Every structure is written in structure tokens, then in C-alpha cells.
Amino acid sequence: MARALRLHWFIYLLLVPGLLYFIVFHYVPMFGVVIAFKDVSPFDGVAGIFTGDWVGLANFQRFYNSVYFWNVLGNTISISGMKLLFAFPSSLALALMLNEVRSAWFKRTIQTISYMPYFLSIVVVTGLIVNLLSTTSGPVNALIRSTGNQSISFLTLPEYFRTVLVSAHVWQTIGWGTILYLAAMANIPPEWYEAAAIDGASRLQQIRHITLPSIAFVIVILLIFAIGNLLNAGFEQILLLYSPSVYRVSDIIDTYVYREGLIALQYSFASAVNLVKSVLAAVLLLGANLLAKRMGQVGIW
Amino acid sequence: MLIKQVRYAGAALTMTIVLAGCAANAAPNAAPAPPAAATKAPEAPKPATETVKIYSYINGGQVGRGRPEGSDPARFAEVNAIFKKALNVEVVPIIPPGGAAATEKLNLLLSSPGEKLDVFQADWTQYADAALPLNDLLQKFGPNIVKAWPKESWARVTDAKGNIMGIPRQAILAPYPVFFRTDLLKKLNLAMPKTVDEFEAFLKAHKASDPEAIPLITNLAGIRMGFAAAFTEFGQSNWKDASGKLMPAETQPGYKDMVAKLADWYSKGYINKDVLGETDLNKLRNVLKTQKVGATMAWYSTVTLGLPAVQQVNADVQMAALTAMTGPKGKAQTIDAVNANTAVLLSKRAGNPEAIIKFIDWQYADLKNHLTADRGVEGKDWSFVTNAEVVKDLAPGTKLIKAATYAETGYIGEGVLSLGIPLEKQYILLDAQGMATQHSKYLNGTISDISVGKLPVDASISYDGRAVRKIFANLGDFDRLRDEELIKFINGSRPISDWDKYMTELKAAGLDLWSEAYTTLFKAQAK
Numbered sequence: 001m002a003r004a005l006r007l008h009w010f011i012y013l014l015l016v017p018g019l020l021y022f023i024v025f026h027y028v029p030m031f032g033v034v035i036a037f038k039d040v041s042p043f044d045g046v047a048g049i050f051t052g053d054w055v056g057l058a059n060f061q062r063f064y065n066s067v068y069f070w071n072v073l074g075n076t077i078s079i080s081g082m083k084l085l086f087a088f089p090s091s092l093a094l095a096l097m098l099n100e101v102r103s104a105w106f107k108r109t110i111q112t113i114s115y116m117p118y119f120l121s122i123v124v125v126t127g128l129i130v131n132l133l134s135t136t137s138g139p140v141n142a143l144i145r146s147t148g149n150q151s152i153s154f155l156t157l158p159e160y161f162r163t164v165l166v167s168a169h170v171w172q173t174i175g176w177g178t179i180l181y182l183a184a185m186a187n188i189p190p191e192w193y194e195a196a197a198i199d200g201a202s203r204l205q206q207i208r209h210i211t212l213p214s215i216a217f218v219i220v221i222l223l224i225f226a227i228g229n230l231l232n233a234g235f236e237q238i239l240l241l242y243s244p245s246v247y248r249v250s251d252i253i254d255t256y257v258y259r260e261g262l263i264a265l266q267y268s269f270a271s272a273v274n275l276v277k278s279v280l281a282a283v284l285l286l287g288a289n290l291l292a293k294r295m296g297q298v299g300i301w
Numbered sequence: 302m303l304i305k306q307v308r309y310a311g312a313a314l315t316m317t318i319v320l321a322g323c324a325a326n327a328a329p330n331a332a333p334a335p336p337a338a339a340t341k342a343p344e345a346p347k348p349a350t351e352t353v354k355i356y357s358y359i360n361g362g363q364v365g366r367g368r369p370e371g372s373d374p375a376r377f378a379e380v381n382a383i384f385k386k387a388l389n390v391e392v393v394p395i396i397p398p399g400g401a402a403a404t405e406k407l408n409l410l411l412s413s414p415g416e417k418l419d420v421f422q423a424d425w426t427q428y429a430d431a432a433l434p435l436n437d438l439l440q441k442f443g444p445n446i447v448k449a450w451p452k453e454s455w456a457r458v459t460d461a462k463g464n465i466m467g468i469p470r471q472a473i474l475a476p477y478p479v480f481f482r483t484d485l486l487k488k489l490n491l492a493m494p495k496t497v498d499e500f501e502a503f504l505k506a507h508k509a510s511d512p513e514a515i516p517l518i519t520n521l522a523g524i525r526m527g528f529a530a531a532f533t534e535f536g537q538s539n540w541k542d543a544s545g546k547l548m549p550a551e552t553q554p555g556y557k558d559m560v561a562k563l564a565d566w567y568s569k570g571y572i573n574k575d576v577l578g579e580t581d582l583n584k585l586r587n588v589l590k591t592q593k594v595g596a597t598m599a600w601y602s603t604v605t606l607g608l609p610a611v612q613q614v615n616a617d618v619q620m621a622a623l624t625a626m627t628g629p630k631g632k633a634q635t636i637d638a639v640n641a642n643t644a645v646l647l648s649k650r651a652g653n654p655e656a657i658i659k660f661i662d663w664q665y666a667d668l669k670n671h672l673t674a675d676r677g678v679e680g681k682d683w684s685f686v687t688n689a690e691v692v693k694d695l696a697p698g699t700k701l702i703k704a705a706t707y708a709e710t711g712y713i714g715e716g717v718l719s720l721g722i723p724l725e726k727q728y729i730l731l732d733a734q735g736m737a738t739q740h741s742k743y744l745n746g747t748i749s750d751i752s753v754g755k756l757p758v759d760a761s762i763s764y765d766g767r768a769v770r771k772i773f774a775n776l777g778d779f780d781r782l783r784d785e786e787l788i789k790f791i792n793g794s795r796p797i798s799d800w801d802k803y804m805t806e807l808k809a810a811g812l813d814l815w816s817e818a819y820t821t822l823f824k825a826q827a828k
Contacts, residue, residue, distance in 0.1 A: 042412040043430040043649070065775065066778050067775075067778050067782065067810045068778055068781070135573070136515060136591055151574070153575060156577065156578060157792075243579065243788075244578040244781070245578045245785075247784075248785065259777065259781075265427065
């Protein structure tokens with residue numbers, strides 16, 4: 001190790017900025033987690049972390065006792081699960097289809113069109129959604145009214161709201177999700193496809209027996225990340241679109257923390273809720289990684 | 302070898318710069334980072350000639366004046382020059398985002414010791430820990446401020462220990478009228494409605510006359526404060542049950558009838574679906590711009606500040622306020638006492654509280670100063686009018702002002718810290734045609750007439766939110782339940798037959814603790 005450090009110190013030096021970033025902005029602030037176990041006024045500043053009264057697990061108990069505990073947890077998992085169920089395979093399917101396209105310009109055009117929504121700010125996207133679905137001036141409801149039906153308030157009716165969220169998420173991320181798959185597919189030797197074609201395999205059979213197994217490790221790693229991210233259901237998107245009419249189906253842990261923490265100035269309570277979420281997310285990530293390894297696939301570590 | 306080392310060093314430097322640039326955004330879902338580094342040591346007193354900067358959070362409603370990005374910099378500099386000449390102060394505005402994000406930003410600024418924030422507007426009971434008591438400052442430097450507000454208003458901004466926590470911003474008022482389109486009433490041959498039944502008849506007629514009609518725009522505040530009292534004895538007020546305990550408004554007899562009426566209107570398409578759950582008045586004003594709206598039941602400035610933009614496109618659109626609509630149980634409007642806790646607060650970290658109070662007192666000292674801070678340069682952006690005949694029955698001493706709109710002048714009033722009835726009722730604003738603006742007329746007399754509505758049972762009580770939460774920690778959940786379920790009953794997601802079940806759910810959510818908290822505080826203050 002010492003020898004390696006001496007010989008390749010420039011390469012180790014490249015690690016330093018990244019390590020410093022994580023230490024300063026992710027590990028040092030972890031000390032602030034202690035306010036989850038205290039009653040800290042947000043206006044006491046840093047001193048409040050030390051002078052606040054210890055309350056032990058009272059904030060955690062308060063969250064558990066909340067009438068909305070199961071609701072926000074359920075919404076978080078449901079919305080994330082729906083996004084995972086639809087967005088994850090959609091990107092894979094699009095990548096597989098793009099891989100079959102022979103015309104380079106057509107492939108590039110589709111890729112560009114599918115990537116572009118990803119670069120739009122979430123504020124712009126939600127503005128588009130609000131205008132598209134408006135009951136007074138939106139084209140969707142104009143179409144509905146032209147068929148003789150009444151306007152539907154998609155953003156204020158619980159039965160439609162999650163569909164709007166998931167659809168917008170799929171539209172915005174489907175192109176971006178294909179990048180890693182396409183990069184992995186580009187590494188598959190073309191001779192394998194030629195040999196399969198000679199043996200009489202159809203395009204679908206080639207996808208099933210060559211393409212998918214070759215990119216299986218990418219799929220598994222991305223799936224592990226997605227499962228680890230299961231408790232992040234899209235805070236900004238939901239915050240900008242939801243309203244009291246649809247809280248029951250859209251209020252997630254992050255929006256609950258936002259209201260109770262940042263708006264209602266309950267920083268200690270919000271920290272406790274967020275800590276619960278972080279612990280659950282870590283458990284999910286570790287579990288998914290372990291499961292992947294047990295199934296013979298490559299894990300993250 | 303040297304080239305290799307140079308390449309590696311270059312790569313390391315590039316990565317450092319890139320990571321430093323990316324380091325500004327923390328992961329949104331990480332546990333909250335502790336506040337920034339400790340407060341700087343107090344600075345040495347500045348020499349008298351140095352201009353005092355007042356960092357003001359502009360959440361007094363100015364960003365709803367047609368320029369959400371703030372004033373034109375050149376125009377703002379002109380007005381700031383007047384402040385500098387008069388008092389050697391300069392206002393540095395902090396423009397908030399719209400909606401709930403404004404509160405979020407304010408809370409973050411107040412929680413971050415490194416951030417400069419001197420003065421802001423808020424409910425003092427929520428921000429008492431961050432606000433500076435003003436007793437001494439007002440006594441020494443704020444005689445005009447003290448004189449301007451009645452003692453009842455000062456009582457509302459004073460805590461249990463006698464500390465005056467802020468300068469009152471709102472008296473007890475009647476700000477929730479129903480505005481009707483008078484041009485549509487004329488077209489439909491209907492008189493101005495006076496009762497709930499006549500109101501409903503107008504909504505029905507408007508809906509029938511135009512397939513794209515939006516008969517009514519309203520939100521939760523408008524429903525509660527502008528309509529609930531028509532069906533209940535106490536309106537949108539905490540009330541005392543038979544045992545003397547305070548109970549929330551929804552539990553009183555008759556509230557269910559109000560909700561049932563609105564659910565019926567919703568099912569008939571009278572109520573606009575998009576803005577029912579909205580708190581941002583600009584969203585309601587946007588719907589007003591469609592020119593399809595027949596009536597609004599919301600905070601008065603939804604129309605008084607939103608209608609001029611509509612009239613610039615179509616001058617035929619006219620709206621008039623009905624403040625004293627009646628229903629089965631009498632007056633429909635509940636007088637607004639809750640917002641009387643709203644005040645102009647000085648942050649404990651304010652750089653120069655003396656200069657800030659002197660600046661505010663300067664605005665209260667002379668109407669001209671208030672108007673300069675609010676509207677801009679006299680003679681250029683506004684001027685007194687001496688011989689207008691169009692406005693009759695003015696209170697003695699009322700001045701007439703002619704002014705361009707905020708959007709036209711480019712100055713939206715970031716310097717004003719003296720908004721409130723005491724000064725705003727001293728003048729009537731005339732528009733470009735020389736007619737009194739609706740907003741000004743409403744402020745001049747209508748809004749202060751509390752005889753048009755029902756006064757809440759606990760109108761004189763300031764509930765300290767921190768004290769309530771000490772007894773009832775999950776107050777936020779309870780309030781959410783009330784908002785959510787009201788909307789569900791109105792939009793039909795939940796049938797009215799479930800109302801009794803809802804009362805049981807309120808109990809399960811902590812109704813008893815809520816009642817204990819509010820009753821305790823009520824009794825303590827009512828002594």
C-alpha cells in the first residue's frame with residue numbers, strides 16, 4: 001500500500017476532492033441528526049444543537065402516533081413502486097427497440113427527443129402539466145368537452161392524481177434511462193448476433209438470449225439503486241402539483257417533512273421523520289444488494 | 302513523465318473546481334444539515350454618515366402587484382435615494398417566491414445565522430423566538446407608530462409578559478365579501494343577491510347562460526370566512542360547548558348544512574375545481590382573467606387587485622362586493638380576527654433596530670412618506686388630487702391620490718413597512734380615468750365595518766402556536782385533516798352521510814387535546 005501510494009500518488013490525489021466533498025457536505029452534517037432526539041428551536045442557531053433539551057424518542061413516537069403515519073409511508077412506497085414498475089422497464093424496452101434501429105439518423109433523432117424532457121426543470125414540467133390539464137383552458141379537457149362530457153379535474157381528484165404523477169415521470173425519464181443500457185449493448189460483440197442469425201434465431205430470440213443476458217449486470221445494478229431510492233417518490237414534482245384535495249393519495253414522507261418541518265418550524269420532528277426514512281432506505285439498499293448477490297448477480301459492493 | 306504529471310495535476314484541479322461548483326446543492330433527502338456557522342461577532346458601531354441598510358423580506362403582498370420579480374432596479378434606486386436623503390437608510394429587498402415557498406424561505410433565512418434579515422411580516426405567535434421585543438424602541442423612536450394603531454391592535458401583538466412583539470399589520474376586519482359580476486347580473490336581469498338563495502339563483506342562471514361559465518371561484522378560506530356563518534351560530538369560530546370547552550368550528554350545529562350546500566353546488570358545476578384547494582391568490586386571479594367567472598368568494602384583494610388586469614382587456618367586466626349576505630342563520634361573513642396576530646417583526650439579528658423603527662415611524666408620520674414608500678416618487682408616480690368631484694361621502698380629512706399602477710411605474714413598494722388600515726384609510730386612490738379604485742374604496746371604509754359579519758367567540762385572544770403544540774404536538778395533522786376532509790365533502794369524494802363518521806375521526810385525531818389546548822389558553826387570556 002505504501003509503495004502504491006509512493007508510485008501513483010497523482011492518481012490518489014484525484015480521489016481527494018471527491019472524498020473532501022463527501023466528508024464536508026455529507027458526513028460532517030450528520031452530526032446535525034442529533035436534533036432528532038432533542039427539542040431545538042430553529043432560531044437558536046448552531047447553539048441550539050447543544051442547548052436544546054433531550055427528548056429521546058419522543059419525536060419518533062410522535063410520528064408513529066400520527067394519524068397519517070401509515071398514509072404517508074404507504075403513499076411513498078406506492079408512488080415509488082408505481083414509478084419503478086412503469087419507468088424502469090420502459091427505459092429498458094426503449095433501449096432494446098433503439099438498439100434494433102438500423103438507421104443512424106433516425107436512432108439519433110429518437111434519442112434526442114426522448115432525452116430532452118429530462119433536462120427541463122421540474123417547475124417547467126409541472127407548469128406544462130397544470131396548463132395541459134386545466135379544466136378551463138387545457139387542451140385535454142377541451143377534447144373531453146368536445147365529446148359531450150364534463151371536464152375532469154385530474155389534479156384534484158384522487159383517482160387520477162397518481163396516474164398523472166407516474167405518466168409525467170415516465171415521460172421525463174424514459175430517454176435518460178436508456179443511456180446506460182445502450183452503452184452496455186454497444187459492447188456486445190456483433191459476431192454473437194451473426195452466429196445466432198446463422199443458427200436461425202429470430203430478432204426476438206436474439207434479444208432474449210444475447211442482449212438481455214449481456215446487459216443483465218447493468219439491469220441489476222440499476223434495479224438495486226432504484227430499490228434503494230424507493231423512499232424518494234419525487235418530492236419536487238408532488239410538492240408543485242398536490243393540494244389538500246389529493247393529500248390522501250399523494251402526501252409522501254418528504255412533503256410531510258416539508259410541511260411540518262420547514263413551514264411549521266418543527267425542525268426536530270422533521271429530522272426524526274427524515275432519519276426514519278434514511279434508515280429504511282439503507283435497509284432496502286443493503287437488502288437489494290444482498291438479494292442480487294444471492295441470485296448470482298453482481299452487486300454494488 | 303513530466304507530461305504525465307502535468308496531466309494528472311490538471312485533472313485533479315478540474316475535478317476540484319467541478320466538485321466545488323456542484324457542492325452548492327445538498328441531497329434533498331439527506332437528514333437536515335445543521336445551521337450555518339455561528340453568528341459573527343457584533344460589528345463596531347458604524348460612523349453616523351454611513352448609510353444603514355435595512356434587509357427587508359418583502360412578504361407584505363407587494364409581489365402580487367404585477368411584478369413578481371420585484372421593482373425595476375432604476376425605479377427602486379430612485380425611491381431608495383429619497384429614503385437615503387431623509388434618513389440615511391437604504392432598503393435591500395429580499396423577494397420571496399410565491400405560495401408556501403415564501404414561508405419556507407423566510408424560515409430558512411431566520412434559521413441561518415449567516416443570512417441578513419432585519420424585518421419581515423408574519424404571525425408573531427409563530428415567530429416570537431426570532432423577533433425582537435419593541436417596547437423600548439417604540440417608546441423612544443416610534444411615537445407615530447404607537448399613535449396610529451388602537452390599543453386593541455397593540456394588545457393582539459403583545460405577549461403574556463407584556464412584550465410588544467411587532468407592529469400591527471391588520472386590525473380585526475371584514476375582508477371576505479362575495480364579489481358579483483354586475484355586468485352579468487344586468488345581462489341576466491337579476492338584482493344584486495342578498496341571500497344565499499339569491500346567490501344560488503345567480504350561479505344557476507350564469508351556468509345556464511354560457512356552457513363555459515365559471516359561476517364561482519372560491520377557496521377554503523373564502524368558504525370558511527365568507528360562507529360558514531350563514532349556516533351556523535358562530536361562523537368560522539371556535540365555540541364553547543355545553544361544558545364550556547372550546548371546540549373547532551366544524552363541530553357546531555349547522556356546519557354540515559353549509560358543506561352539503563357547497564357539495565350540491567360543486568356537483569352542479571357551479572364551483573371551479575382547479576382553485577378550491579388553493580392558497581395562492583394569484584392562481585384565483587388567473588382564473589378571473591378568463592372573464593368567465595360570475596362570482597368570487599375569497600380574500601377581497603383577489604378581485605380588487607386582480608380585476609384591473611381583466612378590465613385592461615375588457616372594460617365591460619365589472620364586479621361589486623356584497624359584504625352582508627345572509628343565510629338561514631344570519632350573516633354569512635365571519636369577521637377576521639386571526640390575522641390580527643400578523644405584524645411587522647424585527648429579527649433579533651437586525652443590524653440596526655433603531656434605524657428601522659425610525660424609518661417605519663417616518664412613514665407613519667406623514668401620509669406623503671407612506672405613499673412614497675408604497676407607490677414611488679411624488680409627482681412622477683402619484684400625486685394628490687385636490688378638486689375631484691367623483692368621490693362622494695368621504696370621511697373628513699380623506700385625501701384623494703392619483704397614481705399609475707405598480708406595473709406601470711415599475712416600483713412595487715418594497716420600501717413600505719406601514720401597510721395597514723390606519724394609513725390606507727386616509728386616502729382614496731383614483732385610477733387613470735379619475736375614478737376611485739375599488740381596492741382603495743374597500744380599504745377606506747368597507748373593510749373596517751365589522752357589523753357586516755359575526756365576530757368570533759375568541760376574537761380578542763392571541764393563541765401562541767408554541768403553547769398550543771406543547772399540549773397538542775400533532776396539531777399539524779389535525780389541521781390537515783380539517784382541510785382535507787372539507788374539500789372531500791365538497792367535491793363529492795366523500796358523501797355528506799359520512800359527516801358523523803368524520804366527527805369520530807376528529808376525535809381519534811386528537812380533538813380532546815385540541816380542545817384542552819385552546820380552552821387552557823383561552824381561559825388564561827380571558828381573565
